[in-house]
Amino acid sequence: MATPLKLYRELADWWPLISAPEDYADEARDAVRFIRGASKIPVRTLLELGSGGGNNASHLKRSFQLTLVDLSPGMLRVSRALNPECEHVAGDMRTVRLGRLFDAVFLHDAIMYMRTEADLRAALETASAHLRPGGVAYLTPDHTTESFRPSTGHGGHDERRKGGRRPRAARYLEWTLPPSGRASREYAVHYAFLLKDGHGSVHLVHDAHREGLFPRPTWLRLLREVGLVPRRATRLEGGRKYDVFLGLKPLTSSPGRNRSARG
């Protein structure tokens, strides 16, 4: 299934100017700390599902040997340029099966695109199916039902000057709207992108993303249902607290619960 979102399709090439690798240093540092702290085995290999432009990976690759999976060919192209030493695979986090096991699996902001419980469960099943016993899945959703806060933000970067061409630049406004009702499992994030091309022309693109919202008990239950021992923790960034979830693959598994990855 191709992504319908402009950001990951026709704007994929702009990703490094919208979201730069240096913005991910703190998140990646926390990921290494949580994964090493929770795992019962030494962590050498890590599978990232929904790895996007590879910004997290650009930091994580110093600690782990990475395999990066994403749905979008454009985002994979951007990530390959940034992380040529990492393995890249096109796939859907709900269904991909690589036929091998990893010491850790990481699902960062891409998990927000799971908008139904069935999709979230399928993504967690993929994580579990690729984990070695004693390994850990580390999940960092942007929001849970309990932690959700509407917000606005902005950002963007200038391209470094290359040859004679005028550097491109991007700026964006991000507007996270509240869900429509208390029981709603979805919220919308609207983006206004202002993109300055190599000729100096600026154009505007609006992109609306619908994202999933689930209560903490649902995350913990689904992790348990896919054969992982769940735990919630908190990470701090920019003065805000974020829920993170860890799912440990038991060293000894109960029959029928631990499925291994099939190609």
Ligand SMILES: C[S@@+](CC[C@H](N)C(=O)[O-])C[C@H]1O[C@@H](n2cnc3c(N)ncnc32)[C@H](O)[C@@H]1O
């Ligand atoms: C915000 S970007 C991830 C950025 C990434 N954290 C980074 O470090 O560059 C979200 C990514 O999720 C991917 N995505 C969305 N749904 C997906 C799915 N079902 N399976 C795999 N990737 C998916 C999109 O293609 C997009 O590249």
